[in-house]
Amino acid sequence: MEASSSTSSSLRRRAPFRCYCGEKPVLVVSWTPDNPGRRFYGCPNYWVGRKCKFFQWHDDEICERGKVLIPEQRQWIIRLEAKVARCYKREKFYTMALAFLLVICGICFFKCMGS
CATH class of the missing domain: 1.20.5 (Single alpha-helices involved in coiled-coils or other helix-helix interfaces)
Incomplete structure (x- = not known):
């Protein structure tokens, strides 16, 4: 059982191949009060006006x-x-x-x- 949790954890931390736009997600750091310093993957187009909703945490909860x-x-x-x-x-x-x-x-x- 422990092996499966570590496997799922490592799979979750790996960058997905592509987001909903077809772009490679970028690793970003959150500085919100609930998640300071926590890293996540997001679509690179999100910050240039194309609102792709792709989001995946890289780190465990703080x-x-x-x-x-x-x-x-x-x-x-x-x-x-x-x-x-x-x-x-x-x-x-x-x-x-x-x-x-x-x-x-x-x-x-x-x-x-x-x-």
């Missing part, structure tokens, strides 16, 4: 605790990525300022040496 933790962790990651981007921007500014100062110092040095 526990209640996961429904709280996953969005919290996602927000944490978004905040950290924003901090990293600000650091890179600041680093770029400081690098340019340092290069400018080195050029000015070089000019002053050569002017002093030429005098």
